[in-house]
Amino acid sequence: MQPFTRLTAAAAPIDLPNVDTDRIIPARFLRKPQDTPGYDRFLFHDVRFDAGGAERPEFVLNQPPFRAAKILVAAENFGCGSSREAAVWVLAAHGIRAVIAPSLGDIFSQNCGKNGLLAVILPADAAAAVRRQLHATPGATLTVDLEAQTVTAPDGVIHRFEVDPFRKQMLLSGQDEIGLTLGYAAQIAAFEADHRASPPWLTAR
Amino acid sequence: MGDTMFEKIWARHAVAEGPGGQTLLYIDRHLLHEGSTPAFVRLARTGRRVRRPDLCFATADHYVLTSPGAPAPDAEIRTMVELLTRHTGEQGIVFFAPGDARRGIVHVIGPEQGLTLPGMVLVCGDSHTATHGALGALAFGIGSSEVEHVLATQTLWQRKPRTLRITVDGALGPGVAAKDVILAIIATIGAGGGVGHAIEYAGSAIRAMSVAERMTVCNMSIEAGARAGMVAPDATTLAWLQGRPFAPAGEAWARAAAYWTTLASDAGARFDRETRLDAAAIAPTVTWGTSPQDALPITARVPDPAATADAGRRQGLERALAYMGLAAGMALTDVRVDRVFIGSCTNSRLEDLRAAAAVAKGRRAVVPAWIVPGSGLVKQAAEAEGLDRVFREAGFEWREAGCSMCVGMNGETARAGERVASTSNRNFEGRQGQGARTHLMSPAMAAAAAVTGRLTDVRTL
Numbered sequence: 090m091q092p093f094t095r096l097t098a099a100a101a102p103i104d105l106p107n108v109d110t111d112r113i114i115p116a117r118f119l120r121k122p123q124d125t126p127g128y129d130r131f132l133f134h135d136v137r138f139d140a141g142g143a144e145r146p147e148f149v150l151n152q153p154p155f156r157a158a159k160i161l162v163a164a165e166n167f168g169c170g171s172s173r174e175a176a177v178w179v180l181a182a183h184g185i186r187a188v189i190a191p192s193l194g195d196i197f198s199q200n201c202g203k204n205g206l207l208a209v210i211l212p213a214d215a216a217a218a219v220r221r222q223l224h225a226t227p228g229a230t231l232t233v234d235l236e237a238q239t240v241t242a243p244d245g246v247i248h249r250f251e252v253d254p255f256r257k258q259m260l261l262s263g264q265d266e267i268g269l270t271l272g273y274a275a276q277i278a279a280f281e282a283d284h285r286a287s288p289p290w291l292t293a294r
Numbered sequence: 295m296g297d298t299m300f301e302k303i304w305a306r307h308a309v310a311e312g313p314g315g316q317t318l319l320y321i322d323r324h325l326l327h328e329g330s331t332p333a334f335v336r337l338a339r340t341g342r343r344v345r346r347p348d349l350c351f352a353t354a355d356h357y358v359l360t361s362p363g364a365p366a367p368d369a370e371i372r373t374m375v376e377l378l379t380r381h382t383g384e385q386g387i388v389f390f391a392p393g394d395a396r397r398g399i400v401h402v403i404g405p406e407q408g409l410t411l412p413g414m415v416l417v418c419g420d421s422h423t424a425t426h427g428a429l430g431a432l433a434f435g436i437g438s439s440e441v442e443h444v445l446a447t448q449t450l451w452q453r454k455p456r457t458l459r460i461t462v463d464g465a466l467g468p469g470v471a472a473k474d475v476i477l478a479i480i481a482t483i484g485a486g487g488g489v490g491h492a493i494e495y496a497g498s499a500i501r502a503m504s505v506a507e508r509m510t511v512c513n514m515s516i517e518a519g520a521r522a523g524m525v526a527p528d529a530t531t532l533a534w535l536q537g538r539p540f541a542p543a544g545e546a547w548a549r550a551a552a553y554w555t556t557l558a559s560d561a562g563a564r565f566d567r568e569t570r571l572d573a574a575a576i577a578p579t580v581t582w583g584t585s586p587q588d589a590l591p592i593t594a595r596v597p598d599p600a601a602t603a604d605a606g607r608r609q610g611l612e613r614a615l616a617y618m619g620l621a622a623g624m625a626l627t628d629v630r631v632d633r634v635f636i637g638s639c640t641n642s643r644l645e646d647l648r649a650a651a652a653v654a655k656g657r658r659a660v661v662p663a664w665i666v667p668g669s670g671l672v673k674q675a676a677e678a679e680g681l682d683r684v685f686r687e688a689g690f691e692w693r694e695a696g697c698s699m700c701v702g703m704n705g706e707t708a709r710a711g712e713r714v715a716s717t718s719n720r721n722f723e724g725r726q727g728q729g730a731r732t733h734l735m736s737p738a739m740a741a742a743a744a745v746t747g748r749l750t751d752v753r754t755l
């Protein structure tokens with residue numbers, strides 16, 4: 090997994106609340122392997138492109154200052170809905186490395202961490218203030234520092250954020266989580282032996 | 295002080311405390327479907343094996359066609375089932391394949407087979423896994439990386455969520471279904487109201503529900519943002535489970551049942567949050583917008599964005615109404631529908647089909663209306679009591695089991711601009727097909743819409 094440490098990059102505002110993962114990647118693209126050429130085009134496909142496949146100029150990621158954004162600053166409950174990890178794969182394919190919002194879908198947020206994307210929760214008013222600055226100065230950059238747990242907004246204000254210590258460690262190191270867990274093989278085996286002995290119906294077939 | 299049901303199950307499955315306060319949680323059951331393929335591929339690439347194939351069970355649901363005999367519209371769709379067949383075969387995982395009557399929607403067949411049992415931790419790479427919590431299991435949806443992690447280790451690193459108890463007391467009125475209860479709950483707490491929480495549904499209205507109704511409620515926990523939703527096991531649960539193929543039998547059943555009855559939250563247990571609803575105040579409910587929280591009693595009118603002070607919310611409302619093709623202030627009962635979909639892991643069980651058939655009987659569908667049973671066994675049981683005949687005589691289409699138009703991954707989608715009265719769980723933009731418009735409701739309400747061609751208060755039929 091690609092580690093995440095510190096990133097200074099252009100950010101794009103997404104003002105709509107409750108952006109669901111069906112919107113991030115429509116269901117009909119889920120059968121496309123992640124290495125499909127042009128995978129990035131599936132991102133926000135139905136709001137980003139018209140029926141003829143041409144870009145909709147009003148969509149934020151189609152506007153020149155935001156095309157190269159590596160950070161999204163969203164509204165409440167971004168990434169709600171379906172558990173499809175393709176929502177994160179397609180963001181990553183577009184070059185997005187961090188998503189900032191007042192709240193995020195739980196599964197989406199987990200999925201971000203597994204793919205080297207940093208999910209940041211900021212208070213609603215702070216996130217709204219950052220989005221306003223991005224509208225006022227399109228192409229403005231943010232700095233997201235995972236070690237320090239800070240987001241530096243275009244106006245210079247530094248917002249501190251909380252992050253799960255486990256997630257932080259995994260992202261900073263880029264460690265393979267399954268590899269880590271396999272280091273607990275003895276505990277898992279001991280647990281299984283005990284678990285099987287007490288509720289035998291769990292494994293009875 | 296006592297423990298909540300959630301805490302009891304969690305504590306029983308904690309293998310180790312890991313770095314940063316996460317718990318390594320043991321997984322009793324792992325359910326798989328066509329969407330699990332990328333996880334199998336990555337696992338194979340790293341040379342790892344499935345640790346406990348005996349605790350994994352797979353079915354084909356999302357990509358199976360529900361119109362028997364029709365050619366797959368696209369080779370990729372066919373490949374999705376073939377890949378699952380291959381991976382489960384290679385790993386020695388039980389697979390309910392096309393042609394097997396036990397095949398069906400993963401959240402229908404798990405409980406139906408007795409694979410889902412109280413006190414278990416059950417996961418599936420699908421956000422509606424909370425459905426299984428209706429039996430008193432801790433069940434939650436996971437992403438593809440987590441699927442791979444469970445395949446390799448039979449565990450998951452999880453941070454303990456907060457607990458939220460939603461108590462619904464009182465009696466439901468006539469024509470009011472479990473679907474109306476969960477839509478009312480989501481409208482009350484919001485689409486993000488349960489984020490970070492495991493929900494326990496409690497109260498006399500939940501206790502009075504059948505297991506199928508409890509599954510409808512738990513199913514849509516994720517639509518309120520919660521990964522898990524659960525109901526304490528009771529006599530209703532046990533009676534429903536006994537004799538299911540994978541449920542314990544004989545002496546093991548007696549021991550299991552004794553354990554399960556200890557799982558309910560203790561009287562003094564404290565929840566991080568509590569919410570209450572009055573069952574008697576819940577009406578047949580429909581959604582009008584593009585988030586499940588956009589739900590109103592069928593007697594209401596389409597909301598007016600101009601009445602909303604907050605600019606962001608106003609914009610959201612305007613966008614939703616534009617997508618849905620609705621005018622502010624119109625009566626919901628004046629909204630005409632183009633088709634009806636009765637199915638999905640929310641509402642495709644035998645009781646759901648009975649409720650729809652009771653409305654369809656002796657009437658005539660005036661728009662295309664599909665009935666898609668949740669499993670092959672649900673279909674057989676419905677046919678045994680003649681429900682298929684009732685539907686066919688009323689002009690409804692009786693189909694094979696699968697996810698079908700809930701998400702349309704198999705190509706069974708609604709057309710752009712089409713308005714669908716649907717018993718599924720998501721009314722997101724494009725969920726049932728690019729440009730399709732979804733109104734969520736109960737099976738009886740969907741059948742009522744089919745016979746009138748508009749959103750209809752089933753109580754007035």
Ligand code: SF4
Pocket residue numbers: 355356399400401420422638639640696697700701718719
């Ligand atoms: S019926 Fe719909 S919500 Fe349920 S598992 Fe299938 S696609 Fe997902």
